[in-house]
Each structure stands twice: as C-alpha cells, then as structure tokens.
Amino acid sequence: MKAPQRFPRNVTVFEVGPRDGLQNESRAIELASRLEFIRGLKQAGIQQIEAGAFVRPDRVPQMAASDQVFQELTSSREFWGPQYWALVPNAEGVKRAVAAGAKAIAVFTAASETFNQRNINLSIHESLARIREIVAEARRLKLRTRAYVSTAFGCPYEGRISPRRAIRVCEKLLELGVGQVSIGDTIGVATPKDVDAVVGPLVRDAGPALTAVHFHDTRGTALANTFRALEWGVSTVDASAGGLGGCPFAPGATGNLATEDLVYLLNGLGISTGIDLENLCRTSLRLAQAMGRPLSSRYLQTYAVQCGTAPFVQGQPGHGHSL
Amino acid sequence: MKAPQRFPRNVTVFEVGPRDGLQNESRAIELASRLEFIRGLKQAGIQQIEAGAFVRPDRVPQMAASDQVFQELTSSREFWGPQYWALVPNAEGVKRAVAAGAKAIAVFTAASETFNQRNINLSIHESLARIREIVAEARRLKLRTRAYVSTAFGCPYEGRISPRRAIRVCEKLLELGVGQVSIGDTIGVATPKDVDAVVGPLVRDAGPALTAVHFHDTRGTALANTFRALEWGVSTVDASAGGLGGCPFAPGATGNLATEDLVYLLNGLGISTGIDLENLCRTSLRLAQAMGRPLSSRYLQTYAVQCGTAPFVQGQPGHGHSL
Secondary structure (H helix, E strand, C coil): CCCCCCCCCCCCEECCCHHHHHHHHCCCCCCHHHHHHHHHHHHHHCCEEEEEEEECCCCCHHHHHHHHHHHHHHHHCCCCCEEEECCCCCHHHHHHHHHCCCCEEEEEEEHHHHHHHHCCCCHHHHHHHHHHHHHHHHHHCCCCEEEEECCCCCCCCCCEEEHHHHHHHHHHHHHHHCCCCCEEEECCCCCCHHHHHHHHHHHHCCCHHEEEEEEEEECCCCCHHHHHHHCCCCEEEEEHHHHHHCCCCCCCCEEEEEHHHHHHHHHCCCCCCCCCHHHHHHHHHHHHHHHHCCCCHHHHHHHHHHCCHHHHHHHCCCCCCCC | CCCCCCCEECCCEEEEHHHHHHHHHCCCCCCHHHHHHHHHHHHCCCEEEEEEEEECCCCCCCHCCCCHHHHHHCCCCCCCCCEEEEECCCHHHHHHHHHHHHCEEEEEEEECHHHHHHHHCCCCCHHHHHHHHHHHHHHHCCEEEEEEEECECCCCCECCCCCHHHHHHHHHHHHHCCCCCEEECCCCCHHHHHHHHHHHHHHHHHHHHEEEEEEEEECCCHHHHHHHHHHHCCCEEEEEHHHHCCCCCCCCCCCEHHHHHHHHHHHHHHHEEECHHHHHHHHHHHHHHHHCEECHHHHHHHHHHCCCHHECCCCCCCCCCCC
16 A cells, blocks of 8 residues: 655654553652653653553552642643643542642553453443543643554564444544544554554545544554554644553563654654653653663663663663664 | 665675674684574575685674684585685685685775775775775686775764765675675765665666665664665565674674574565574574673564573563553
8 A cells, every 4th residue: 555655744742651651660759850851851842641540449449649749740830841631541530630739631442352351341332432531521621632542563462453433433432523533553563554444534534633543553664663653644743751661461572662763763864753762761750770680672772782781771882883 | 775676586685693702702612603503594594604714813803713614614515505705805715715715705895984984994986996806806716796885874984974875885796796886874874865875876777686785773763764665676685683783893782683683574574584483583593592692673672581591682571561
C-alpha cells in the first residue's frame, strides 16, 4: 500500500512516561521524584503530559499518589504550561481527577474482547457505555478528552486483531465525542503494514487531528511504525521519556517508544515539536538515577555515554575499531 | 520529499555480525564460538554473511583468527550454503582471504576525509586507488566485491557530511566496478530525510541492486531509516545478529541494526528473506551466552523473556499493569 506522505509540519508529542511508563515499573517511585520528573518534562517544552491515573491504588500502586501529583502541578499561578492529563477508568475517577485539579482526562478500552474483559472486567460494549457517561460528564465540566484503544494490532490472549475491529472501536469512540483516539500497540507487534491497515483508514475518514498513535518498542518497530504514521499525516504521537516502562506480558521487554528517539527522528525530518532534546535527556537521566536503573532509549544511551553518565543507561563499554 | 514506495518483494539480509559486530566487542571470542555463531546464522537461512576480516591482528585482535574461520567454513563439501564475505584493506588482505578460501570480498572507504585519514591513514582518493587495484585483482580471480562507504551521513570528526560528497564516493566505487556499495551510517546519526538525500539519488541513478544500506542504531533510528530505504526500492540491508557490536565513538552505545528486528519488520511487510526468525534468535542467544553479555536487539529481548532465557538480554523485570 502507498501512504500519501503528507508529513505534518508540527507534531504534538504526547508524553505518557509519568503514567504508562511509571505504571509499568516494578517499583513505585517517590512523589518528589515523580514531580521532579514531570516538571523536567515541562521545562523541556513538552506540552501534553499524562501525569497520573485515578485507578485503584491496590491494583496499580505506582499511581497511588496521583491526587497529590495533580494538586501540586495545578496549584501554581502560572499562566502557561502543559496540559496535564489524568487517566480515569470511570465517573468516580473523573471526580477524583477534577478534585485534584485535572482539566483533561484520558479513558481506555481495547480492540480485543478478551483483553478488555481480563484487564477491566468489562466487555468492549460495556466499557464504551461507561465512556459515554464519562464523556458526557467531561463535556459538562469542559474537560478535554482522549481515549486509548489498547491491543489495536494484537492481543496477548487473542493474537492478531483484525484492522476492522480496531477501526470500529475507534469510530465508536469518536462518535461518543472523545477529542482524540490513541491507537495502542499494547504488546508491540505492529509493523508499518499494520499501520496502513488501521491508521490509514482512520486518518482518511476522521482526519489526522483526531488520531494519535501509541507504539510500544517490544520488537523494535515503534519508530518505524511512527514514521509510517507520519506518512499518513498523523500529528500526535505518544511516547515515554527514556523509553520508561515495559510490557506486562513480556516482563523485561522494552516499553513505550522513547520520547528522545522520537524527537531525534522528528528533528531530522524537519518537523517541529517545541521540545529541547538535550533538556529532555537531562530530565530522563535524573529519573533513571532516582530509579536506580538504566532506561532503554537508544538516543538517551548515546547521550549519557557522551556526557559520562553511562552507569544509568544500558549497554556495554565498547572498545571496538571503526573499519 | 516523497519516496516512490516501490517496496522490494525480497530482501537480501547481509549479515555483518561476525565481522562488524564482533569486531566492535571489547573482548575477542573463541574461534569455536565464532564458528558456531556463523554456522547458526547459516542454519537460520542467512545467505550473505561477512565472516571475518583480513586486517592487522595487532590493531583488530577480534578478527585475528579469520584465516581459520574461512578455512573451516569453506572446507566442507556442501554444494549449497551462504556466500561468506571477507573484509580486506589491501592486496595483501585479498591474498590472505583467498588463501583461506574466501570467494567474496568487501572493501572500505569513507565519505569523510578526516575519518578515512584517521581510520586507515589514507585520503579518500588514495583509498579509491587501492580499491581499484583490489577490484582488478578480484575480477581476475572471479571474486565478488562490495564496498562500504563509512560516515556517509555524519562523521565523528567533521560532523554532518554533505549528501553530494557521500554520493560522489559511491559513484566512484561503482565506476571502479564494485558489485555493490553499502552506504554506512557509522555513527548512527541519520534519519529518513538523510536517506532521501543520499540513498534516493543513488537508487535512481544506479538502481536498487547496486545499493545496500548499513545503519547503526546509536540513536534508535536504524529501522526507520531502513524502512525509508525500502520505500526507495533498496533490497539489500546490512544487519548484525542480536544488534551485536557497538560504536567506537560512543562506547556503550548500541551497535548495528539488529537482524532480528529487521527480519521481524520484513516479515510484517510481507517481504521475504528466507530467514527463520526463531532459529536466528536461538543462534543469537547462544552467542550472548558465549559472550556473557546481553545483546541489544529488542525482538531478541522479548523472545528471550518469553523463552525464559532473559539473563542474556538487557532489560528489567517488569511487574506493571496493562491499563
């Protein structure tokens, strides 16, 4: 298939590190480190940041203090700053998020019935009904909304997901009035041909503004998939600083597309993001230090090596020859 | 710029792990492990393998036993099997390679004057003169040839390299009669726009058969660049099993594009390679075990996690939640 190659002039990087990233880390990090991380992302120029989730703290302890995160972030008197997004599973979550100061909320469902059932104990139909209520409430409260469609390309239980099913769920979400759907490759199986099959039709029908992509780098294809999505005109890309996070279905595997790698690609393509890449790297390295583990972003690894802060990235000391 | 999106139906994976990979590892591995590695690559169905280099063993100890490697590989009476390539710096290297049984030789120069000077103590002009002799000798001996153009996108000393310079060196090599030029992003700085600027004109003028790409994943862009090259019709892609190797200019950074990630992408695109991906992963994991260090391929990491052999790959145990 041929993509139209209508590259966007600007891309909105939607930073999910403080939520999708940290939530998939084995240990919860301290509130102070979370806040420092998010403020660093802001300083680096990121305009859309998913800062926390209002889910059950017993199930997702990494997101437990999200109330405080939002209170801190939204209490200042600044008249500029990023949009901070809160992930919410239901109306109760919306209440908590709004009480903490959130003005933008993200909801989630899946393209795989089995996945949705096992993940949130609802059929896709039931979760769409719940999202309908949330969106109505959000409209009343003048909150922005976006929706994640997990397992849009493949499912750990069902295997390959037909593009038609993924597209149908996205269309229903847009019919409900969500501001944007984020098409998620939860287990990182997609290749650019799958992007053509799912993202292509959606962008054609709904336009690029309503469509975001959310790739995981589990099999190394996240940036190639993103490039293909850009060829389709997609202009919002989800990413996680440092490549933070992982895959619950393959513990030890790589997490989200790394924001650094994404921004490096976009800079090279002449597509502007408003993000200061070096500033972003410093933020990610501080987080790696706070977490005491290396992060997987290739760009960050090279940056760290060149800055002499290599212990906090993956890799081996190389003493090769350059023939 | 728009690429023609003339995807090839088949891609030749040119495996450089046993040379470009191992040569950039800090420790030389045993002859037996090198041979087992190469035989594993063959078993996985790889048809083009750079098996060693006939360079100065005092400068590149990792490649010291290449004579024995070739003697072993070419001594069998098999009537089928991969093409084994030998990297040679000069006529003396050709002699050694041929004596050991090599029938295909790779030569190298660079697009950056400073890099070539510091790397092999020759100007580009001088190295082309040397390559002219090698190619003449190769023709006499009926050897296949290919040539690497290092630092075709960027140089650790000179910075950005103009596409015009890189293209000019490639053209001169083709004029000398080398069978293929491999356009090398030695320090891993390229993005798809650079691919357009260098690979695009070459493929247009010389045709895709004469043009190979050789990306390093130092900043995470290797697979996205490869995808763009495929859009230009390139059908030979260099890669290194497991992502073996590194970057001498950023010790600790990622090495070549990983063959596993490449094959996964190509499978997804419906482009055939003749390679059995699972078989390849087992080979890479055995090598990782022999080397006692994890390899950087994302696909391999996930494969290893799923097989329970995770200690030999990078990454952290993840216990996240999949919201």
